[in-house]
Amino acid sequence: MKDVSSSVVLVQARASKLGLVLPAALTLALLAGCGGSSGEAAAAASAAVPTETKPALTVTVTRPQSAQLAGGLLANGNVMAWQEAIIGAEVNGLRLAAVHVNVGDKVSRGDELARFASEIPYAAALQAQANYENAKSEADRVRALGEEGIYSRSQLTQIYTAEKVAKAQWEAAQVTLAATRVLAPDDGVISARNATVGAVESTGNELFRMVRQGRMEWRAEVTPAEIGRVKIGQQVEVTTVSGLQVxxxxxxxxxxxxxxxxxxLVYVDLPRNEALKANTFARGIFTLPASAALTVPAQSVVLRDGHSYVFVVDGQSRVSQRKVEVGRRVGERVELLQGLTPLEAVAVQGAGFLNEGDVVKVVQ
Incomplete structure (x- = not known):
């Protein structure tokens, strides 16, 4: 076998002097014809014919682009009522005769929400009026006769005081009578109802709650490190758990x-919208001034194990997995804060199926 190999080498050397290159197949034939084993021929064929790596996937590529992106500060918070008025009973020991509203009803200032039985307050008001008229009549008679010489100073004081007391009692009785009608203090929406027909209420008992003017606000929680970026009058995009954006x-x-x-806490006024519900969670983005950013298509960023990656494609169509830090997202583009340079190409379509070291076919 050593002589056979020497003969093949001699033939290759003479061909080289003449400027010829023997084909690999011819070299194999010489080896086989000189008594080489089939295993040796196969080994020589494997060494002589180079193997070609097939592409793992067909992808499109792009390079990062510079753009001016509007800034945004993300925060969480709750949608709350701007002001929730508590409407209570202003009379004591009276029975609720009627309730006119329920939760969710819209009311206007001055609308009657409920009414207490008014027989007792009405009778008390009539009695107070009679007492006042009697005291006033006596005081008028004394004033007509003259104050000097007929009544002593203490008697005059007593008469005039009785008139004032009777008048105050009459006015108080009128107020009590008016309080038997429970009225809406402002325009709004009834958010809670505790009033029940037939119940005997005490002064101060809560009957209703009302969202004043139907207004809602978002109370965002911002860290002390970020609060300096928030200003009065700043615009905020709020997204509720139902997907509503305002x-x-x-x-x-x-x-x-x-x-x-x-x-x-940052208090954000929201527009009137019946779909906004108090005491629900919402996310918001505070609009910040635009700034320069390096962006790539969102499709090129792959999330794995809680981290963001892109796949960089080199000149030999081989990919390498690169960990990046992402920032703002506008439409279908994502800001890259670090991990990539503007001159590097990244895989876009098909990036989610790639792995480190894959060879790809790049198409436009």
């Missing part, structure tokens, strides 16, 4: 932080 505006910023969470 545009709000910052009305006020709390002067102190919550002692438990250490976050600062």
């Amino acid at each position: 545009q709000g505006q910052v009305r006020a910023i709390a002067p102190t932080a919550d002692p438990q969470t250490r976050n600062i």
Whole structure:
């Protein structure tokens, strides 16, 4: 076998002097014809014919683009009633004769929400009026006769005081009679009802709650490190758990932080919308001034194990997995804060199926 190999080498050397290159197949034939084994021929064929790696996937690629993106500060919070009025009983020991509204009803200022039985207050008002008229008549008679010489100073004081007391009692009885009608203090929506027909209420008992003017607000929780980026009048896009998106505006910023969470409340006025429900969770984005950013299509960013990656495609169509930090997202483009340079190409379509070291076919 050593002589056979020497003969093949001699033939290749003479061909080289003449400027010829023996085909690989011819070299194999010489080896086989000189008594080489089939295993040796196969080994020589594998060494002589190079293997070609097939592409794992067909992908499209792109390079990062610079763009001016509007900034945004993300925060969580709750949708709450702007002001919730508590409407209570102003009379004591009276029976509720009628209730006119229920939860969800819209009311206007001055509408009658409920009414207490008024027989007792009405009778008390009539009695007070009679007492006042009697005291006033006596006082008028004394004033007509003249104050000097007939009555002593103490008698005059007693008569005039009785008149004033009787008048005050009459006015109080009128107020009590008027309080038997429970009226809406403002326009709004009834949010809670505790009033029940036939119940005997005490002064101060809560009968209804009302969202004043139907207004809602979003109370966002912002960390002390980010509160400096929030300003009065700033625009906010609020998204509720139901997917409803509304545009709000910052009305006020709390002067102190919550002692438990250490976050600062930001009060955002929301437009009137019946789909907004108080005491529900919502996310919001505070609009910040636009700034330069390096962006790639959102499709090129792959989330794995809680981290964001892109697949960089080199000149030999081989990909490498690169960990990146993402920032703002506008439409179908995502900001890359670090991990990629503007000159590198990344896989877009098909990026989610790639792995480190894959060879790909790039198409336009």
